[in-house]
Amino acid sequence: MIRFIIFIAVLVALDIYAFQAFRFLVRNRWGTAIYFIITAFVIGGLFYQFATGDRRNWSAMTQFFIVAFIIMLVGKLVLIGTMFGEDVFRSLEGLYYKITGKNSSYILPSRRKFISQLALGLAAIPFAGILYGVFKGRYNFKVLKYTLHFEDLPDAFDGYKITQISDIHSGSFDNKEKVEYAINLINEQASDAILFTGDMVNNEAAEMEPWKDSFAKLQARDGKYSVLGNHDYGDYVPWETPELKEANLERLKEIQAEIGFDLILNDTRFVEKNGQRIALVGVENWGAGGFKKAGDLNKAISQVNSNDFKVLLSHDPSHWEKEVIQHKEHFHLTLSGHTHGMQFGIEIPGWFKWSPVKWRYKYWAGIYEEMGQYINVNRGFGYLAFPGRVGIWPEITVIELRKGPKPA
Secondary structure, X not given: OHHHHHHHHHHHHHHHHHHHHHHHHOOOHHHHHHHHHHHHHHHHHHHHHHHHOOOOOOOHHHHHHHHHHHHHHHHHHHHHHHHHHHHHHHHHHHHHXXXXXXXXXXXXXXXXXXXXXXXXXXXXXXXXXXXXXXXXXXXXXXXXXXXXXXXXXXXXXXXXXXXXXOOOOHHHOOOHHHXXXXXXXXXXXXXXXXXXXXXXXXXXXXXXXXXXXXXXXXXXXXXXXXXXXXXXXXXXXXXXXXXXXXXXXXXHHHHHHHHOEEEOOOEEEEEEEOOEEEEEEEOOOEOOOOOOEOOOHHHHOOOOOOOOEEEEEOOOHHHHHHHHOOOOOOOOEEEEOOOHHHHEOEEEOOOEEEOHHHHOOOOOOEEEEEOOEEEEEOOOXXXXXXXXXXXXXXXXXXXXXXXXXXOO
């Protein structure tokens, strides 16, 4: 309740500030009324949908209010950012003229009006971007390819290709043709193994039933392997009995088998070639903070030798940060997901990437290296809550393992 009150207070404060720009351009009661009516309608509608809607299967109306709220919030944040800069400048300018005794221009309404118009124009840019993200971006699949070098990679696995997918969230899908396109795209990579790093569903195993046949088409020479993510346990919806919740999880495990995934639960699978092997280590979900910590890394590697080449599947990248990097065993490559890149951000490949999720996760998208160990944080195959993606596109990762030192 305290967090809810704080959240409402912040929204009210933002609205009051953003309204200062709006009222400079629309100086009548009707404009003011329309501004606050729309704001109250969007926020009230969103809270009503969350309070009364089906948390297992969000309706089109709930998704409408989510999109409307995000458009409104991002637009107002742009508006506030622009106006705040003008207010700071005016304050400093006013202080300067007061100290020097010179004539001041900082209160000129014409400049304030121009800044207000500029702010409203800039606020329209994310509006267009969010609409694109809803109608096109959520299925704008990208194949990202990386080559990683390891001096202790077994010779037989030089050139070995792994395709990673993560965060399917099948309960959000509404376009079979687009999903089938992505599955074909995965198969076109002709990888040796497909590794799925968790969150097959939003809440219930039943969400995956309509998509089983599609995902069963995935093909890889050495098999398809998977782990569980935090959403796969059904922890975010109420269950009438603990037995129903457990039955849901068991059904999800059965579905994974029916699709052809070898689900690794705190265990290891070995892939062998020409008398050599690599270890595919899979842990259950382990996340920092309040997330489920079912992952048991020591149990998972109980059959693994220290000199084995290890690829770890762990859904939440905070596990790598908190436990894996400093572990006595060396995990050559960890594959994670979970963050979705927040489904919102800016990326210029090879140069720049940013998303608000970086304030929550140190490792949130792409390849990172620490202490001679790598992690890839996949941006996710599907989407959750916000039915779109803006700047952070759904990802299919292809990683080629090469033997030898890392190029200079």
